[in-house]
Amino acid sequence: MSKRGKRRTKKKSYQKRNRTVLVLLALVLILIYIIIQKREDESYASMTSASIGDIIDVIERGQADVSRYIVYGTHFNIEGSLDITNPEIDDVQVVAKKSSGEEITVDTTYEYERGEISFSTLDKINTGLDLETLDRDNYYILLKVTSSNGQMNYYSLSNDTEYTDPINYYTLTRNNSNNKINISFLTQNSVSALVLSVEKVSKLPDDVYDVVIDPGHGGNDTGAISGRYQEDEIVLENGLELKKKLEHLGLKVLITRDGTETDEYDTYNIYDEDGRVTMANESGAKILISLHMNSNESDFVDGGVEVYAAPNMDLSLAKSFADNIVEEADTTYSEMKTDKEEDGVYVRTIEIQNRNSATFRGYKGIYDSIPYLFIIREIGGISTGAYVNGSNSSYGENIYRNSNVGVEGYLIELGYMNVNTDLRNVLNNGDSYMQAITDSINSYYKIK
Template sequence: MAMKKKYRSYSYYPSQRKKKIKINKVRFTLFILSCLLILSGIGFGLKLILTDKVDVSLALTDDLNPKEGESLYRLSLSWEPLKKDAYKEIQININDKSYVLDNTATGFDVDLSAPNTDYKITFQARRKGLFFSKKVKDVIRTFADNERIEQSIADLKIKDHVLLFSHALKKTKEMKFDSEEIRYEIIDVINQSVIEGDVTIKSEDREEVNLQVEIPIEKLVQAPVLALRMRMEINNHTLSIPVQVNKGSQVFKGLDGYELLPQSDNLILVNKDLPHLNYKNHQFYAESLHLNIGTTDILTYQLVDASRNIIVDEAYLEGGNKAIELADLKEGNYVVKLNDLPLYTDEVLSEQWYCILRNGVANHVTLKSENGLLYLIVRSVKEVPEDVYDILIDPGHGGLDGGTVAGELTEANEALKLSKYIASRLEDHGLKVKLTRTEDVDPAGPGKSDYGKSPFYDEGRVEQVYRYQTKYMISNHLNSFNESLEGFEVYSSVINDDDWSSRVSTALKEAGQDPRDSVKSEFRSSEGSYKKYFVCRGSSYEEKYGCLNDSLDYLYIIRETGGALSQSSELVEHNNSYDSIPHYGSETLLIEYAYLDNPKDYKEWIADWKSWGEAVVKATVEYLGVKYQK
């Protein structure tokens, strides 16, 4: 018989002790697991209670681009208005791109250009405080290039404030839809009011379905533009398609105060009885947008967002660096109005422009036409395309044209030295800068000896403005005049004010250089600042190119780099790659820093050229709204 062991006044068998310890470990483990389950359940329950649920509707348009090989789809997201005091912002991710919207937004549109592609969409309305924000995820696949539902309209008319028409849709194997699920809606494009119509299936077979549609429009009599769309479930996703009309084979009468928007394939009705303005053309100049509406004066401009809020309501100033200012616009899609009136257009527009980089961010602006109206789409980007620049620095002369020569100094070499310094310092401020030349050659290339034409050849100093879409340009020069004059001159365009040029003048004076004296004071607009021009009417320029204004910039580098706004024309004459002047141009300064043939200026240039260049940098970045860094 085994002897019992004693421990703390009681005895037990070793095997019983081990068994008891094992049971206690199991109980403890179960207890911990139970606690964890309870805590996780409480946490999950709290998260459910504290997590929001924002319903998001996704819709994809049919291919909007009729050109083969150039697809364009519009993805639209919409949701109910959020409580402003409960939400911080809205974040939308589409594949690798992120968009952050204000908490007041109720919709978002983005263009997709890749056919047969899956786009992963994530929507999150981010909450304030301790609340959680639930992500809504989905995947939408675009269709094949130029793939669309073939449709035709007949018997279009308006009777007793009801829009009536017959609509035939061709069926395809790739885009399957249920005829009974098709919905029609007419949209007040500006106010985003929507009215649905009644649909009756007249006939249907394997190849085609014919529908009769009736939509009451009495409540939209004050809408300037009405767009007709249909929604259908195709391949398990909602597809929003413009109703299209083949006007080449149809003549529609009896539209009772409305007319079809000319040249548009989509069914868009314009209310003829309401006041409106008509778009003629446009011009991007530096960081502003100019619109031409014919003879009517533009007094104000308004930008209206998707929620019908007027985001911008400003005076429209005619100066080249004024008009619709783009640099400070917030991200969004805006309807453009002028003088509080809608702007109609039947042209197909989609032109992109970039503002300059400020603190690593630039506004990417797209001017688009849609549903007969003009839109500005603004997005913030952290980089611009490789071939797009903020500022172009032009070292005057070069190659066979050395410019002014005095003592051991040649203008072409001195201007290049100065330009490289200015370019480097502007890059220190985060700006994307390009030099028209980096060696002692003509920018258009060695051997281009025709000084009057080479600026317009490929890579010429004028052509580079349009090739690289620069917003601003500085052309650097040194002067001479029989040793009798001294000082600097800053030339700007007659279409601009003196803001930039006067800042440069002031900075040069502070750096120790004086403006030229009054012996040669013609064309002076302010101290040190000049606008050299000639009268266009009756001149040889008018005979060759025509005159938009009475006066024109005399200096070609200022006139020819400003686009149509400054009446540039010679690029078309000398460069076969251009059949018209682009709809954009740069704001250009030409600076004559000193008279090299003047002994005083000659010595001061050698001693102070870098400080004068720094003065131009300081004045320029301050004009552009960039903080100056020494």
């Protein structure tokens, strides 16, 4: 071997060693990266500065099981149970406790039977813990049991549901500002806790909205027709106006159709990727307003407004819509009696009832046609009993039917197409109807 050759060999082995060192270094770096990632996953709590250690002293007594945790609209609710031997119970409450000790009490109903307390904050699906009012802090959701001798014991909550992913909730936009609330179960040294971590975000993620507007019908579905007027066109024009008004309040608004939809668009693709139900479910919005015009073959009514909401709801926002529309748009409450709860407010349980209920079993329509109130039911997930499961392939499948996060939906029949005063009022005065809806949202959610 020549000198040259020798040198080359030496150089080669030097390069080889160099490469080995580089490979080892890379492996070490990858390993470190994996460890850091794993740590971050495990200790989301410490990232958001929530830690079970903060409340360990109050939860030593034991844990309650959560069988349901739900976000519907702007409210959070839970249901669950606690095994307890001491039956001397004076009160049971769900509380949201800050690490500072400050407590928010959530209205709770409970029963004690054979060594078990079952509790629920879900009396109404849109009341409970108001996520919009929480300060930026960490809140531990605890069960507080007060004995008849006045002693108070706190129990932390463990997850006994099929839902394991954290919920990320974004508050409504107010003054260009939003909070993000991470709702998750943390486990540390076999103690589990349900924690809400509230932090400020600079803006909503691109795919998260405050409000969804759903102008009814569209495509080859005209809705009701009166002379040369079509329901789908009237509600679209008003929907676009409502969008402008809500955006003027600073809200981020998604509209389910904007008039560019083709003839392909109809009632058979609402669960498709760009269908109205899918869009609403994916929107991250807190509230949906669906706009319609009514019609009735028999001319029994003098027209007027009807606002529809889901069952088991506090109806004060629905009532506010009806009242404001009547007043600001100079119209009337509908005379329709069926499903009426209050003047202008309706809850049509037969089409929205939970699939397991006796009421639902008497209802056959869902597999023959799509009930017009499906939108309220199908965007609420388990809170409203969404159930379009694909068993009728022509209507598709609502893949969000089992979601524990739901959009609070209202369907507003502005007036009757076949009642002349109503039709003319909506055509000439649509702006006042939309202003009334905007005013209700503004005051109910304290936007401005």
